[in-house]
Amino acid sequence: MGMSGSTNDFVTTTLATAIGWARANSMWPMPFGTACCGIEMMAAFMAKYDASRFGSEVMKFSPRQADLLIVSGRISLKMMPVLQRIWEQMPAPKWCISMGACASSGGVFDTYTLIQGIDQFLPVDAYMPGCPPRPEAFFDALMMVQEKAKKGQSKALEYITDDAVSDPAQSVACRTPDNNYVHNVDRSTPSAEKASHDKIADDKITRDGVAPGTSK
Amino acid sequence: MILYQPENHLALIAKVEAFAGDKLLGREEKSHYHQFRVRGADAKDLVRFLRDEPSLGFTYFIDLTAVDYQTYPQPQPERFAVVTTLLSPKLGIRAQVKAFVAEGDPRIPSLTDIFAGANWTEREVWDLYGIEFLGHPDLTRILMPDDFDGHPLRKDYPLKGRGERGNFPVFHATTRKPAEEA
Ligand code: SF4
Numbered sequence: 001m002g003m004s005g006s007t008n009d010f011v012t013t014t015l016a017t018a019i020g021w022a023r024a025n026s027m028w029p030m031p032f033g034t035a036c037c038g039i040e041m042m043a044a045f046m047a048k049y050d051a052s053r054f055g056s057e058v059m060k061f062s063p064r065q066a067d068l069l070i071v072s073g074r075i076s077l078k079m080m081p082v083l084q085r086i087w088e089q090m091p092a093p094k095w096c097i098s099m100g101a102c103a104s105s106g107g108v109f110d111t112y113t114l115i116q117g118i119d120q121f122l123p124v125d126a127y128m129p130g131c132p133p134r135p136e137a138f139f140d141a142l143m144m145v146q147e148k149a150k151k152g153q154s155k156a157l158e159y160i161t162d163d164a165v166s167d168p169a170q171s172v173a174c175r176t177p178d179n180n181y182v183h184n185v186d187r188s189t190p191s192a193e194k195a196s197h198d199k200i201a202d203d204k205i206t207r208d209g210v211a212p213g214t215s216k
Numbered sequence: 217m218i219l220y221q222p223e224n225h226l227a228l229i230a231k232v233e234a235f236a237g238d239k240l241l242g243r244e245e246k247s248h249y250h251q252f253r254v255r256g257a258d259a260k261d262l263v264r265f266l267r268d269e270p271s272l273g274f275t276y277f278i279d280l281t282a283v284d285y286q287t288y289p290q291p292q293p294e295r296f297a298v299v300t301t302l303l304s305p306k307l308g309i310r311a312q313v314k315a316f317v318a319e320g321d322p323r324i325p326s327l328t329d330i331f332a333g334a335n336w337t338e339r340e341v342w343d344l345y346g347i348e349f350l351g352h353p354d355l356t357r358i359l360m361p362d363d364f365d366g367h368p369l370r371k372d373y374p375l376k377g378r379g380e381r382g383n384f385p386v387f388h389a390t391t392r393k394p395a396e397e398a
Contacts, residue, residue, distance in 0.1 A: 077361070077380055077381065078360070078361050110375075110376060111375055111376060111377070112368055112373070112374070112375065112376055112377025112378070112380050112381065113368075113377075113380075114381075115381070116381065
């Protein structure tokens with residue numbers, strides 16, 4: 001963006017730059033605070049730290065009006081489809097911040113209930129370490145996302161959500177025609193293969209966006 | 217505020233001992249509650265007695281939970297115990313009924329017809345410990361996914377699960393290279 005001079009009241013820029021600038025400075029976040037990190041996120045939005053300094057004050061509890069998903073807290077296996085559904089409802093362009101150790105890696109909760117990193121299932125633009133991260137760390141992540149938005153970058157652009165691939169035989173996951181989630185897995189027999197679940201998880205769910213259930 | 221009155225505590229102990237007789241496996245006075253241990257089949261009668269006996273009036277259902285003693289160092293009568301905690305607003309005393317449930321036959325009468333509030337707590341115990349509550353109106357899972365198999369708070373359930381983490385419903389996200397878009 002360039003100023004032509006103080007005497008002439010016009011600015012020359014490219015359309016992409018202008019749009020990126022507008023998007024970056026009017027981030028509407030969709031908060032998804034499921035645990036303690038949510039409290040720090042709330043603190044970041046309150047008067048003392050005041051996220052509105054970054055043009056990000058309009059906290060939207062409707063994903064359809066938001067363009068920044070802030071996942072702050074632990075996400076359980078049962079919650080993940082809900083979170084993904086929220087993410088799907090958000091209109092593009094959209095960004096995602098993974099706030100805290102739990103959302104980014106499962107944190108200390110290496111248990112049967114917990115997602116070991118939401119980036120296995122969502123395109124994450126910025127990770128925030130800490131347990132919980134301070135609001136300053138939150139702003140660091142927010143500014144990283146703003147930088148991406150200014151350049152027109154978003155991890156989400158590298159992904160498409162492909163509902164057509166819901167053949168139950170092929171996948172570990174599927175949706176019924178009425179859009180309810182069904183579990184399509186047999187958990188009843190703890191076979192040797194299932195027992196080495198970490199291996200399964202590593203094979204099926206990769207961190208670079210290969211679909212869960214597709215063979216590598 | 218109800219003041220501490222030792223005679224109330226002694227009366228509670230005497231009445232429960234008279235009611236339960238030799239069904240009472242044990243009794244313990246903790247710092248802020250009395251615990252009465254019985255077998256699963258006798259627990260409901262004792263809870264009903266504590267609630268309905270006018271001089272006791274344990275009408276406040278605080279909680280119902282369970283314990284798995286599989287790896288407990290001291291031997292216990294059975295592997296599982298269903299623990300019901302009650303409060304008497306009249307006496308200002310808490311009473312706990314610990315009902316032992318066998319591993320091979322984990323069943324116990326439901327308290328839902330005595331205390332409606334036991335409904336969800338019993339579902340939770342069923343969900344996480346696999347103890348069946350006979351007569352419960354809707355004994356389904358409350359925390360774990362509906363089709364989950366197993367009861368994860370049992371001590372023999374592996375901490376990292378049985379493959380659930382690599383094996384649950386999600387959307388399919390596939391990568392699309394920018395070139396394909398055109
Ligand atoms: S990272 Fe720490 S503060 Fe954040 S949700 Fe996990 S346990 Fe709570």
